[in-house]
Amino acid sequence: MSALHEMTIAEAGRQFRAGTLSPVDLTEAFLARMDALDGALNSFITITAERARTEAKDAETLFARGVDKGPMQGAPYGLKDIYDTAGVRTTAHSKLLEHHVPTEDCTVQAKLRAGGGVLLGKQATWEFAMGGPSFDLPWPPARNPWDLARSPLGSSSGAGASIAAGLCPAATGRDTGGSIRMPAAACGIAGLKPTYGLVSRRGVQPNSYSFDHCGPMAWTVEDCALMLGVMAGHDPLDPASIAFPAEDYAAWLFTPVAGLRIGVVRHWYEDELEAAPAVVAAMDASIALFHRLGCHISEVRLPSLRTFTDSKMPLTAGEIFSLHEMDLRTRPQDFGRSMRYRILPGALLRAEDYVQAMRARAELTAQVFEVMREVDILLTATSAQPAPLLLPDEPPTFFGAKVPSLTAQFNLTGQPALSLCNGFDVAGLPLGLQLAGRPGEDALVLRLGAAFERETDFRRHRPSLHQPEEAMAAQ
Secondary structure (H helix, E strand, C coil), rough: CHHHCCHHHHHHHHHHCCCCCCHHHHHHHHHHHHHHHHHCCCEEEEEEEHHHHHHHHHEEEHHHHHCCCCCCCEEEEEEEECCEEEECCCCCCHHHHHHCCCCCCCHHHHHHHCCCEEEEEEECCCCCECCCCCCCCCCCCCCCCCEECCCCCCHHHHHHHHHHHHCCEEEEEEEECCCHHHHHHHCCEEEEECCCEEECCCCECCCCCCCCEEEEEEHHHHHHHHHHHHHHHHCCCCCCCCCCCCCCCCCCCCCCCCCCCCECCCHHHHHHHHCHHHHHHHHHHHHHHHCCCCCCCCCCCCCHHHHHHHHHHHHHHHHHHHHHHHHHCCHHHHHHHHHHHHHHHHHCCHHHHHHHHHHHHHHHHHHHHCCCCCCEEEECCCCCCCCCCCCCCHHHCCCCCCCCCCCCHHHHHHHCCEEEEEEEECCCCCEEEECCCCCCCHHHHHHHHHHHHHCHHHHHCCCCCCCCCHHHHHE
């Protein structure tokens, strides 16, 4: 049996139902680990310990009565601190919302709560899931448990750090340009950006309406699938929500993947970004593994990363500026420096810029989907480098990003994209690979990711962060 803080949702669920593990004991194990280690990680902003104890006891009582609400019953989880929680503050990691306490749960939290989940707390992000990492906010940025001098990336930084460190088994993220998948890669966990519209965003602090995706993050792909099954579903109160057929995303995880057609987008990470040698070697090994599993492998070419970036940036800048314009005019000093300077360029955009960027987006999406007529899954790296040092963000590069993202293109197309651990470099830092499927084929993406995890031993490796003295001394 795994140590309690290494327990996955799937493993814990089996033991709950067999009567060999108590949700209360599991919750107490995570709370104790949070108390011991989060002073070094800064992964939580608000810890809901007493609420978690009550919810764990309620779940235990339901099991004793023979009531089973599904895979999240008794399972501890965290929420990125942009998800509204009734009676619990939601800060977006910003001074502007430092004392903001919503009166209503967002749709995702309402579903997790109704499913018997146990909320451990609200997790660190970058300010409004955009500006960061920043050291001039009411709370410090989260740190990477694999090396506390390094960043967990963002903006779902606290979620990635806490899962990797064994402070919680799973969490919610929100991905506008890679904010689920980049922390997943940097922290060596699994994270899914679902199909656009599959998971409701109602009650989640917006960043960019055209690109925001809410999704699960966990130690394993299986746990992401279990969480997605609870989180997904049509919400008429979210204008972007789509009524996809209900699906059991975990049901097909153990189905063979032989015959799937995988298109490798090698030129993105090798030619355009010059990935670290460890990243290239790990990708080559993964491609060989998929071949051994019986998948058909071919290399494909898609538009350049810079082309995707040039289309996305004007849209993102215009949309996030529209959200924060009033506060920028009336209380600009309350924003962190990174956030303030990253959204100001939106004031310079013309309507023509936005329209042309939308046209480019449609053209790029059509080109990607044309390629996907010949393949079932696209395979590329999640990040060209392992986790960087945790340094203050240099914000004035919003429009002219020096290094294009390997993740933002799938926000532009709206297709599901999964990041999972692809091994480690010589320093022991995690690496990530990325699988993207057609819209609505999230189950297929998860199935291939789960097959990869079963064929590798990467899930056996955890950060060597055991004692609080060791953690604090490493800062």
